[in-house]
Amino acid sequence: MSIDLLFGSYDHQGHREAMVATTPKDSKEHILFIPPLFAEMNKMRSTMIESMRQLADRGIASTLPDLAGCNESLQNLRQQNLNSWRMALEHIVDQHNITHVAAFRGGCLIDNIAIDKPHFRLNSVKGANIIKTMMRSKLIALKESGLDETLDGLSQIAVHDGIELAGYELSAALYNDLQNAVPMTIEGTSENKVGQQVDGISLWIRSEPEYSALMAQSLADTLSLWCKETSTQL
Amino acid sequence: MSDNSNQNDNSMENKVKSILQDILGLSQNQVDGLDYDSELFGAIPELDSMAVAGLLTEMEESLDIIIDDDDVDAELFETFGTLVSFAKAKANE
Structure with a gap:
């Protein structure tokens, strides 16, 4: 029997932001999914949601929030930075009895919250690498439009005034945050990679969004095993 | 020496194929069919x-x-x- 997804919201600086959750009856574990950033989130969302359903079938609750300024959020992305996202996630941990934190790709840059709880990472990435791909895409598009621009030139603009990359309006603060952000060391973190601990494909680098049933199931298997192992240590 | 260089050629070719497959979601058949003259862009x-x-x-x-x-x-x-040659040149820098 499949358990329904619940669409809810959480409070972020006086605004409501959307989140999706599964809450199987009598669940002892509740995983906070921290999504990848920007377009990578869209490319992984359906696979993450299917994993959440499968975790629910095994009695494990999970919550996947929209970060303010991303996905369904009505907030201006230019008002956000890595710390404001971390504070929002802290709030969710407190309000929803989160027991475990699982971060994906760029989500690993903001998962240094609730560090007393077990942490899981999938293909963590430096912020600079995320930015570089988006900057390249912008540069190629500008060149295709006949504009002569360089990466250095774009970086100078971004550092001082912020920049629009692949439809995402990044403030100078967020751009600079990301340029310097690396996943923080959190003791006991389970580091995982697709193709190693988790079966599947690198969905986030695909040029078109795709869904992987194999990855959804493998992710649910790996997460549920990790949950059970770490819960006995809590 | 030439054997080694052929091996490096093949290995770079396969690595670039694997990256193209990952990024573009090409099928195994499409990737297997790629040779040096295959047009990309x-x-x-x-x-x-x-x-x-x-x-x-x-x-x-x-x-x-x-x-x-x-x-x-x-x-x-x-x-x-052209892509494989570029990758090889960069790897040798």
Whole structure:
């Protein structure tokens, strides 16, 4: 029997932001999914949601929030930075009895919250690498439009005034945050990679969004095993 | 020496194929069918500017090379051969 997804919201600086959750009856574990950033989130969302359903079938609750300024959020992305996202996630941990934190790709840059709880990472990435791909895409598009621009030139603009990359309006603060952000060391973190601990494909680098049933199931298997192992240590 | 160099050629060819497969979601048949003359840009619809950006970053990570964006133009993606030659040249730098 499949358990329904619940669409809810959480409070972020006086605004409501959307989140999706599964809450199987009598669940002892509740995983906070921290999504990848920007377009990578869209490319992984359906696979993450299917994993959440499968975790629910095994009695494990999970919550996947929209970060303010991303996905369904009505907030201006230019008002956000890595710390404001971390504070929002802290709030969710407190309000929803989160027991475990699982971060994906760029989500690993903001998962240094609730560090007393077990942490899981999938293909963590430096912020600079995320930015570089988006900057390249912008540069190629500008060149295709006949504009002569360089990466250095774009970086100078971004550092001082912020920049629009692949439809995402990044403030100078967020751009600079990301340029310097690396996943923080959190003791006991389970580091995982697709193709190693988790079966599947690198969905986030695909040029078109795709869904992987194999990855959804493998992710649910790996997460549920990790949950059970770490819960006995809590 | 020549044996080694052939091996390196093949290994780089396979690495670039694997990256193209990952980024563009090409089927095994499509990837197996790639040779040095196979056209890329304009011939593979999945290869748009966003995909090119992802491809460059993935090549840097997987092949442990650094790509100067000033080196990047449409000719680089003209054929599978030009892309493999570029990757080999960067790996030897």
